[in-house]
Amino acid sequence: MKKSIFAIALVFFVAFMIVAAFGMRLFGEPIISEMDDYYIQNAQAETGANNVVTTIVFDYRGFDTLGEATVLFTAVLGITALFREAAK
Amino acid sequence: MKNEMSRIVRTVTTLIYGFIIVYGFYVIAHGHLTPGGGFQGGAIAASAFALLVVTYGDQGVKDFLKKDILSLVESTGLVLFIAFAFFGLGVTFFYNFMANSGGLFGNSAIIGINPGDLNTGGTIPIMNIAVGLEVLAALGVIILTMSAGSKNTKKKENS
Amino acid sequence: MSLLVSFAHIAVLVIMIIAAFLAVMFKDLLPAVIALAVVSLLLSLEFYLLHAPDVAIAEAGIGAALTMAIYIFAIRATRK
Numbered sequence: 519m520k521k522s523i524f525a526i527a528l529v530f531f532v533a534f535m536i537v538a539a540f541g542m543r544l545f546g547e548p549i550i551s552e553m554d555d556y557y558i559q560n561a562q563a564e565t566g567a568n569n570v571v572t573t574i575v576f577d578y579r580g581f582d583t584l585g586e587a588t589v590l591f592t593a594v595l596g597i598t599a600l601f602r603e604a605a606k
Numbered sequence: 607m608k609n610e611m612s613r614i615v616r617t618v619t620t621l622i623y624g625f626i627i628v629y630g631f632y633v634i635a636h637g638h639l640t641p642g643g644g645f646q647g648g649a650i651a652a653s654a655f656a657l658l659v660v661t662y663g664d665q666g667v668k669d670f671l672k673k674d675i676l677s678l679v680e681s682t683g684l685v686l687f688i689a690f691a692f693f694g695l696g697v698t699f700f701y702n703f704m705a706n707s708g709g710l711f712g713n714s715a716i717i718g719i720n721p722g723d724l725n726t727g728g729t730i731p732i733m734n735i736a737v738g739l740e741v742l743a744a745l746g747v748i749i750l751t752m753s754a755g756s757k758n759t760k761k762k763e764n765s
Numbered sequence: 766m767s768l769l770v771s772f773a774h775i776a777v778l779v780i781m782i783i784a785a786f787l788a789v790m791f792k793d794l795l796p797a798v799i800a801l802a803v804v805s806l807l808l809s810l811e812f813y814l815l816h817a818p819d820v821a822i823a824e825a826g827i828g829a830a831l832t833m834a835i836y837i838f839a840i841r842a843t844r845k
Contacts, residue, residue, distance in 0.1 A: 545815075566705045566715045567638035567727035571819050575643065576733045580691060580700030586645070587684055587737060590744045594680065597748055601755035633822070641818035649826030656834035745831060752835055756842035 611661050619661040626654035634738035637731065639722035644734040648741030655746045664753040673750055676743040683740030690729050690736070704728035774814060781807045798836045805829040 543549065561573045575583055630651030637643035658667050694701030705728030706714045715726045724731075781804055788800035805828030812821040 562715050562717050564705070565702050565728055565730060566711075566713065567730050568715055568720070568722045569638050569640065569643075571641070572637050572643045572730060572734070576730045576737075577700065577702050577728075580733075583733075583737065584687070584691065587687060587740055590741060591680070591684055594677075594744045594747050597751050601751045601758075603755075603758060642822050643819065646819060646822040646826060649823060649831065653826050653830035653834075656831055660834050660837055749831070749834060753838050756838040760842045 615661055619657055623654045623658055626657070627651050630654065630742070631738075634734055635731070636724070637734035637738075638727040639724065644737030645741050647734075648738045649745065651738075651742045652745035652749070655742075656749050659749050659753050664750055664757070671746060671750060673747060676746045676750070680740050680743035680747065683736045683738070683743065686736040687733055687740065690732055694729070702728040702730070705730075770814065774811070777807050777811050777814065781811070794840050795837075798833055798840065801836070802829045802833045805832065 548554070557570060557574060557578070561570045561578075562568065565573050565577050567573050567577075630647045630649075630653075632647070633640075633642035633650055634644055634647030637647065655671060658670070691700050694703045696703065704710065704712055706712065707728070711725055711727050711729075711731050713723055713726045715723065784800050784803040784807065788797050788804065791797040791800060806825060808828065809821045809824040812818075812824055
């Protein structure tokens with residue numbers, strides 16, 4: 519009984535995934551792209567850096583990078599507190 | 607030392623770890639021109655530290671990698687990053703006040719596809735270096751501490 | 766050219782699935798961890814084929830090098 523329910527759910531899941539895969543857009547053609555076009559056209563002139571990905575990570579979206587650095591700092595803090603016996 | 611690997615692994619590690627560290631610093635320094643950046647370059651340099659610790663054990667690299675100096679470098683990187691975010695506070699937080707100003711890292715970039723000039727980007731190269739130092743030191747501390755902790759656990763289990 | 770790229774995608778993904786299956790099936794722990802590192806390395810190759818070199822470098826550094834080092838520490842600690 520349980521196995522048949524699982525099999526039916528699996529069939530529905532796979533069918534849904536296949537239908538959704540046929541409805542996807544082509545690679546590299548998103549539906550909404552106004553913000554991307556703004557970055558690609560103006561990032562070089564506004565910040566002077568050639569790599570647009572680094573421009574977004576460190577300049578336009580700097581808060582995300584600050585959060586990521588804080589997460590790493592907190593991870594080191596936690597690991598050092600966890601292994602404080604081994605550190606002598 | 608019973609934790610050391612075989613002679614082949616030791617020889618290859620001695621030959622190769624300097625090149626990996628230099629490549630990591632190259633990726634950090636060219637973060638505003640080529641793919642990569644602070645996080646990626648720091649991860650590459652920290653993988654050289656991981657190679658050294660796996661090969662020689664945490665007692666064998668005691669003279670080369672010191673945990674206190676690495677934590678100092680990590681805090682310095684984070685403080686430098688936040689300081690350069692605050693320096694742009696005349697306009698907004700994280701404002702790029704050095705871009706196109708003509709000074710350090712202040713040349714304006716050529717629009718379009720070009721090989722790139724290292725002296726561009728404003729605060730972006732400095733933030734790359736800060737985040738690179740932070741990630742390098744943080745992952746090095748994690749690797750060193752986990753190696754020492756695993757040895758401690760083994761000693762406690764066997765006794 | 767596009768046919769070659771699609772063939773490369775399919776080959777990388779099939780080898781990735783085989784390596785992930787091997788990582789589950791190996792009895793010894795060190796070969797299983799190396800198979801996991803192969804999965805990570807092929808994932809970074811797939812990111813590179815999808816025109817995301819930044820993510821590819823991060824994945825190769827974190828997934829294939831640092832994760833494997835930490836797993837090796839754990840295996841060394843649990844083995845006699």
